[in-house]
Amino acid sequence: MAFNVRLNMSYSEFTLDVDLMIPAKGITAIFGPSGSGKTSLLRAIAGLHPKELYKNGQGHIQFGDQIWQSDTVFLPTYKRPIGYVFQESSLFEHLSIQQNLDYGQKRIKNPLPPHERDHIIDLLGISHLLTRPADKLSGGERQRVAIARALLLRPRLLLMDEPMASLDFARKSEILRFLERLKTELKIPLLYISHNAAEVTRLADHLIILDQGKIQQQGPIQDILASHKILNSMSDEPFTLLFGTVMTARTEHNLTEVDLGDALIRMPHHEVKEQAEIRLHLYAKDVSITLSRPEQTSVLNIFDCQIDTIEPPTENGQCLIHLCLKKTRIQARVSAYSCAELDLRPGQKVFAQIKAVSIVQ
């Protein structure tokens, strides 16, 4: 089952023109610069734009066999089986936290049984807040309540508009941890807006890149991240996102071994479970290149690679080199001087030394 969104609407100077196929599972991130129409798209899916905006354009939103919007149908927001988490705190200030959580629950046909409700409240770590008034909570607590309130609706699709934009780093990583647990514990598809590359690479399974109201790219995150242009626009420091399976959680030398499919990577011990699917960040600055296999080196990971392309040097004399490790693509950043000294060329066989790699979490 999939979720199809075809919209063409405009207001003021802005036009949103999209045709999306979103898988009805996992986390789909909508990524793009501010003003690219991310929030407009999410609001359209929720039915929060007035119907009139579609008069001259068209709108078609279908979730499985359920039509939310077409030429003849416009399901109002309160009839769409969604949960929506707004960018800023959206708790009702005249109600307590418990009443906020109950507000939506009371209005659905089959509310969750108590133990599942408690599970969600525990999952988001808000059980100690229930009796407090809404204005006595911190930003992170408010957003967790808002997420719980949306989940208690038993939505078929959860929409989140940068729920962490207003939070500091510590609160952000706290909520990110909850979202990761949501993903594994509750099987609700999530459509998530972000302009933070780290968040996207950490959470998303599917990526939609939006710019000026149009889709630039959409697809599974591996496929999209393989495209260099997008990758570099997402972060100051170029990186590769690697997907792997934990082979050995702790070797006798206190290392963790991860199978990337094309290679086995070793890193200092991390608390991970064997066979767990994990994501790794490999920054271009942590990859160096040698022409012969180095011996007697402290570097743990040395791979046979082939140079794909070499980007022209930047102002500070650095070259970004794209490498193929069998089918996996990685990047190395070397000085333009070394690049010339080693006479690096596309197609050349080289060895990539990986100095550090981090688990995304």
Place this chain on the structure above:
Amino acid sequence: MGFSDADLAALWLTFRIASITTILLLIIGTPIALWLARTKSRWKGPIGAIVALPLVLPPTVIGFYLLMAMGPNGPIGQLTTALGLGTLTFTFWGLVIASVLYSMPFVVQPIQNAIEALGARPSEVAATLRAGPWDSFFTVTLPLARPGFITAAILGFAHTVGEFGVVLMVGGNIPGVTRVISVQIYDHVETMAYSQAHWLSGTMVIFSFVVLTIVYTFNRGRRKSGGGYGL
């Protein structure tokens, strides 16, 4: 010396008219205020101006047109006659209708301001939590904009109590039917019954002072707690 029977009748009549007018205004004014607060229509300006007209027009002008409209040859007069109600001029209900129009801005504007200050977000949140428009109005908009509604009710009531020009034009001066406090005071002055006039006028001053003190204290309290619904 205190209030005469005629004074008490005037006080009671004024209280009844002001109460009924306030209730009617809350019912009629709320949808108008909601519309004015939320609409992007080009009619927002003209409609808002019509609602605000009584703020700037001399009450006699409003009274004059209402007298014409509700009289035997006016459109409202002909309608009420056709319905078998007779004409509304110089009647209690005629006065209520006139008061509703005259006090409209004092009720619509505080409600409109409160709803505008809330913004669309609380209703949108309610909609994503499965609340339909009516449900969302009564469970979210109304409680959150409550200070605006209270201010509106107090001002609508107080302003109706204080009207004079419209009453004199539409209602005349019929004891127990249209002779409200302000008209009664006028009568006392005409007949040089100054001490009677003092009693009623003093009562009006104290009443108005108390009402405004309540409204301003109430609004200041709201602002401190982050509400902020001005008059």
